[in-house]
Amino acid sequence: LLHSLNLSAGAVSGEPFALRELKERAESHDRHHLNIEPHLYDFWLNALIETAREFDDKWNPTIEHAWRTTFQHVIDYMRRRY
Numbered sequence: 001l002l003h004s005l006n007l008s009a010g011a012v013s014g015e016p017f018a019l020r021e022l023k024e025r026a027e028s029h030d031r032h033h034l035n036i037e038p039h040l041y042d043f044w045l046n047a048l049i050e051t052a053r054e055f056d057d058k059w060n061p062t063i064e065h066a067w068r069t070t071f072q073h074v075i076d077y078m079r080r081r082y
Helices: 002-013 016-029 040-055 061-080
Strands: none
Touching (some): 002 016, 016 061
């Protein structure tokens, strides 16, 4: 999970290593490999947010918005590569 968080933040920030890894991750999850259907990413994001909300006592709407915005960029990329 921590790796996914770091990868997502790095990719959104434009870090070359993270962008390469995200490209590889998108390929491994596409219709020709693991076949992770695009609609499933919404469930993943909501589960991630719910878990963070439950266990992070500093969680607030601003943090949630930042997470959703960051991860939405990654999800959009994964969906385009499906």
